[in-house]
Amino acid sequence: MRATVMYQAGDVRVETVPDSTLRHPTDALVRITAACICGSDLHPYHSMSAADGPARMGHELIGVVEEVGADVATLRKGDLVVSPFAISDNVCVLCRENLQTSCLHHEAAFWDGIPDEGGQAEAVRVPLADGTLVKLPVAADSALMPSLLTLADVLGTGYHAARMAEIRPGQAVTVIGDGAVGLMAVLSAKRLGAEQIILMGRHQDRTDLGRDFGATAVVAERGEEGIARVRDLTGGLGTHAVLEAVGHMPAYHQALGVVRPGGVISRVGVPQYEEAPIGFGSLFRHNIRLAGGPAPVRASIEELLPDILDGTIEPGRVFDAVTDLDGVPAGYRDMDERRSLKVLIRP
């Protein structure tokens, strides 16, 4: 079968690899019908050393179940399923607390941590299939497919940012980053009742989409200038919640600059730093809270799915390009160079 392999920064290839097959009785084999490239795939695309490659890529996928292991109870051949970016048994004590990204099962992992499997491919072996996969009540050619695919990561991740920020109706929210996750954070903040949603981003096609999703203001400036603009928009106080959907240190500093005393910085951009200011002069003095992490998107699929099915939300609008597997390396380039917001793959 064919699959996407990254050899090192900037070097993405589509190659013939050994067919995925069942290995454990709890596995399912899924023929992929829709996948995509994630903003977080751009981190290794920038920094991966040749020693860390080659690596199979892709952690967002929808597909048709082709075969199930003997212990798989809830799925059967022909089911259309979506896979979150994290494998989980969905029954351990942490999964039951809706923290499937910290599932205690020994096979639990992120797709990016599983060698020899990945979503940007023709097929995939899904471990812990009963826990991981969620059946979709539509056909594989449904027009809703782009929106349904966002359930695998970006919609649930944006929603996680908003939920961890404990946004309440009437609050003011800043979203940092106009990538797909940032735009999903805007949509999610609106869903939770935020009254003022300030989107910090400087790509107008993206921020225009952000306005459609609920942003009430856009701030294109960065650094001190951007902070001053947000403060101006909030009577000097800053916003109750800041949803940080970038992961680089300047975004964290921006968040510190625009958060209101007693407010919360909720991070879902994977931090590209380890140490950062959290002492008296940054978080502590004004009781700023810090939240976030890898989104347990498995926990929100059932909650968000009806809104997609009935058209209340259209998160699939973040896809602005479609390709087959052959076009994946160009898709990475286009996303890296900001020519594409998010690329949908139909293998």
Added chain:
Amino acid sequence: MRATVMYQAGDVRVETVPDSTLRHPTDALVRITAACICGSDLHPYHSMSAADGPARMGHELIGVVEEVGADVATLRKGDLVVSPFAISDNVCVLCRENLQTSCLHHEAAFWDGIPDEGGQAEAVRVPLADGTLVKLPVAADSALMPSLLTLADVLGTGYHAARMAEIRPGQAVTVIGDGAVGLMAVLSAKRLGAEQIILMGRHQDRTDLGRDFGATAVVAERGEEGIARVRDLTGGLGTHAVLEAVGHMPAYHQALGVVRPGGVISRVGVPQYEEAPIGFGSLFRHNIRLAGGPAPVRASIEELLPDILDGTIEPGRVFDAVTDLDGVPAGYRDMDERRSLKVLIRP
């Protein structure tokens, strides 16, 4: 009048200073009947340079109103009052959100930031008296005085740690630090329904008091050994909440080691560091939250006062020494050398 002055690390003196007097129509002049030395006073006692001194000391006090400014509406001569460690107007938009430590009024401050005033003295000018002071419905010689004095800081600070950790009934909690605030955090965790309360501390007289306040286990070990002990006590998972009542970096690392995935580290020990690990390998991977800051104790006085008046809680047991003003320098030494847990001052 006489007051406590710190000249530099290790150099605390009781001296004659100019009498405190009213300066603004919103001030009250309070004759102090009970005050104390705080664990946080030990930070400058260790590190203050001569260039930063001399500084008036003390931010926890109870006293009798001697005189009020023309604009003070709710207090009059003879009232017994307690002052939180932070001055606030209690009516601004942030005070109304119960964040009095971030009050927007231009006179708002912490006692430690006000030159020429301090609680370890015979009297004090209290700015924004209507907002700051809370009347106590007892006489100045009440036997409840030690417990009532904890409303000025340590009880409200321990309670803030527990509330910011959003402790729910049945949860497991680790408290780091067996100083007065740590012990108040134990009491507060119990008040909020925590089922397992692990107190990390190595002074047995203090941890014994911690057991009285509700600790279900004591871990005297520190570092990796201490972390392993807490993990043993929690089935390997760690605790939902960690209340960090120390402020030094090893305590933060301890907190990272014992917090459960999805859990929260709530800090009320004033951080003696600015940068710390918060990236993928520390907070982010398992959605660990960070909360806390200076406690808006003004917000909790009315809530906690009835429990003291009816004897439900006895936070005043943290005082194990009493002195007059002359004994204050020795009180600092005793607390620094861990001979006293907390020293009550009767000026």
